[in-house]
Amino acid sequence: MSEAFKASTRLSLLGGHVGDKVAPDTLRRPNVQASRSAGDPLILPPGINSQSFKDFIGKAIDIVGEDNVTVINDAQQLGKQSYLDPSKVHDMFYIADEDYFVSSAVVCPRNVQDVQTILRLSNEFEVPLWPFSVGRNVGYGGAAPRVPGSVGLDMGKNMNKILEVNVDGAYALVEPGVTFAGLHDYLVQNNLRDKLWVDVPDLGGGSVLGNTIERGVGYTPYGDHWMMHCGLEVVLPDGTLLRTGMGALPDPSADPSLPADQQPANKCWQHFNYGFGPYNDGIFTQSSLGIVVKMGIWLMPNPGGYQSYLITIPRDEDLHQAVEIIRPLRAAMVLQNVPTIRHILLDAAVVGDKKAYSNSDKPLTDVELDAIAKKLNLGRWNFYGALYGPPPVRDALWQVVKASFSAIPGAKFYFPEDIPESKVLQIRHDTMQGIPSMDELKWVDWLPNGAHLFFSPIAKVTGDDAMAQYKVTRQRCEEYGFDFIGDFVVGMREIHHIVCIVFDRKDPKQRRNAHEMIRTLIDDAAKRGWGEYRTHLALMDQIADTYNFNNNAQMKLNETIKNALDPKGVLAPGKNGIWPKTYDGKAWKVPL
């Protein structure tokens, strides 16, 4: 037993902490294992020895049953079909070593009470937990934990029910394992799709709840998922169950004999977000302050008509004018949904790999990009939008949209029926009306063994900002040997600029380049006042450090709340740069 481990055990006996500080020598650092004992996982949780780990696993099995606990003790399990799905053991698109961001075990609670019990167990053993919903947080780390050796909490395997779809209220109440595709299918199978749409992100396989609390976006008018959520049920780090908003007010039919999570919920829970007093929901997003076990999400009533379209924008430099055209239209909701401006290579990569276009192993040149655009009958930039409503409304909006974009010389306008051969427009036609797709991610095959990493800075909706971000990111991509592949996702008053860094994950040099490049880009961006909205595990500390206004006042607030709610730091330590006081955050630097 290491000294650090003994000390941390002693600390635990004292009640976890004394005052606000933890003695420096007891802070959690990466485990250094002299040798693996039989039954040890690949990586033990920090500060936990073999015996303690075995005891924890034994108790976890007592809680959820043997079928719902897997120890990751075999390198063979990585990237293979060991545990359900490779993405659930680690990050399928790993940028550190394949065996770096790896859980020691995965536990699958069967229900909310299991989640509560497992959290109490984690506090008892001081074992870090890393909850994930479905594990498809692709480009941002998948199901992998920030702290190697954490116990993954697979919230989606068993807790995957659509608890309610309310047609009159136009909402759903879902568990963590419900996917966008699953929710859409439910609507179709119950003949509700003509009444209600679900907003979907690019891929339909992810968790509705997980995507929403990570503040992911979709492409209908309900694209800001967090804005459209309503009501959470959350397990706090100490195991306490909470319902937010109107859910905090008990339903009159409450039954004292039932456990809290089984209590009938307030009838307004999914109708009104804010409830009474401080509105706490936001602190459970991109957060380690609680595990969201139920979430209400508003569904979009059928708008009474729909028309998707593509506007091709011929020249690279037209991006500037296009964004200037988009800004006022989007703010005024003439552009009703979250449209995208896609770089030619994002479209090209959906229909073919790099070899299909070029024998070059260098970043493609402007001449080559022009040739691809010509071949595909697309622009250097391509704008995918949609109109919602009955014909007179759509016609009025389309007139404005078309007239506005016509200011770009050579811009062309297409409806899907005009160009059935356009694969991407067919996909976007579905996506922008909430029909999930699994085809979009084809672009990841641009390179062999294609993996990707998202660099996602926020931009103002101005031509200058979009061009500046495009130039800086494209230049870095080329410097590191990558093609620029990306798009601009247009919110109400900002753009999520998504740079898709595609690399060959079997090529250590490319992987390292991708990793090094994104670190450089984060600094490039911060120097210009740009910040990212979400990131991969490996970059969380760096990005959190850029949000450092007034001596990291925001981080100090986050840490204060974290330490108050999770004094032992068991829940998702290190997530988005927030290290509990029981951890030595600096010791957890991710190796390049």
Next chain:
Amino acid sequence: MSEAFKASTRLSLLGGHVGDKVAPDTLRRPNVQASRSAGDPLILPPGINSQSFKDFIGKAIDIVGEDNVTVINDAQQLGKQSYLDPSKVHDMFYIADEDYFVSSAVVCPRNVQDVQTILRLSNEFEVPLWPFSVGRNVGYGGAAPRVPGSVGLDMGKNMNKILEVNVDGAYALVEPGVTFAGLHDYLVQNNLRDKLWVDVPDLGGGSVLGNTIERGVGYTPYGDHWMMHCGLEVVLPDGTLLRTGMGALPDPSADPSLPADQQPANKCWQHFNYGFGPYNDGIFTQSSLGIVVKMGIWLMPNPGGYQSYLITIPRDEDLHQAVEIIRPLRAAMVLQNVPTIRHILLDAAVVGDKKAYSNSDKPLTDVELDAIAKKLNLGRWNFYGALYGPPPVRDALWQVVKASFSAIPGAKFYFPEDIPESKVLQIRHDTMQGIPSMDELKWVDWLPNGAHLFFSPIAKVTGDDAMAQYKVTRQRCEEYGFDFIGDFVVGMREIHHIVCIVFDRKDPKQRRNAHEMIRTLIDDAAKRGWGEYRTHLALMDQIADTYNFNNNAQMKLNETIKNALDPKGVLAPGKNGIWPKTYDGKAWKVPL
């Protein structure tokens, strides 16, 4: 010096608290003053003696200057023109005794650094502060503090600048003292009103920032003010300055020689709300966790056309059908804004007092209400809505709206030009396009010395819920001798049902009846699963107690965060039922 005071001083020397508990005998309770010394305020802050109060005031004067400190030491000051405005000393619509919810002093910071310094001073002296913006929180307590004797912090007197109106970004950045009317005037004076609208609540005199962080609503498509805010600057209870969202990322032009609040802000601060990591903004709403000193608010781009309308709904029981018609139209945004269904008496009271309609001193009967409706050419319920956009869009929407409401026998449809004599439609015509009004509150003069108290339960948008809330509240009103005056304010998937309890504040019996009735109504509502979204000082504890799911899990979370951020409990103790650990919450019951 009382024992309790000595104990609390000793406690303070020990650093405010030991562990998580405060010794019971040192908890703050209402001050019992044997006699007032010269210079004492009407009510000393709890646990503070005359000398300590004088010292505090002396230091406050050193910070903000003599002109910005007023001690409330004269009963004459109450309800008179003592300090700027009666509403700033106490609650102009008091329901407890006139001298109950009263500050000991009012301090007006001149700038953000003053706010920080005053907070540090409050921590030093353990004097509770009660911040208010403009003090026009009418119907909910005005500028008065929850804890009598708190020092009012008048954020609006000096900090009243519109810091930016950004036309391209369609937003404003405001200080606490900026009123809706002020922001609207700014747009008009700068010829921006044809580009941007500000959403306004019923009255234009309130603070944009204050209303928004109390989660007030307006009536354009931007009616959910909190949804439309973007970026906060907050002073935490310990005096730390924080910028939320993208504001946490410094602007490249940051100047180390400037204090934090003077630093140039990130250019995306008012463009993107969420930033990176936990989204904390919500915890600063209806809250005692920080003082919001700057706030971004999105302005609505001119929609390119506007048409307000009134639909009169003849019979009392038609409310059911009307709400059923409204629900799908609102969720689908055919009703684009926040419309209202107003009870006949709310409209009647705007144009005349009770005596103008009846000699009765009893609640008016259905027969009398029908007569008033007939006299005013209105329905028993009256629906005020608006259409936004160019003519083809408005026409398409109006067709649907008109056809839908035509299902109500006898419903009539009016544009303002059809009935220029309708005072209320003229007011709503302005309000629903963001032109502030000061006329709406005329209904408070329904009775002599009219004052009002809002009872504001949330309802689902169903005929059953609206009728049930109407019946329960009207019956209680009649039981306590009041006319039912109220309206239904229709959000996306819920109704803010606002019951305006109008009483004669000079009549102790009416005042007591109003107070007793709202206590009864809160219980009536909770028994049916209805909860209020906001309330008067006197009812905060009671309502907070109704949001008690799972052993008050939400309140425990609120308290944990409160105690972590404000260990001495100096900021707005008791606000919305949240008592810091330094207070004996039960000792602060409000007398009937």
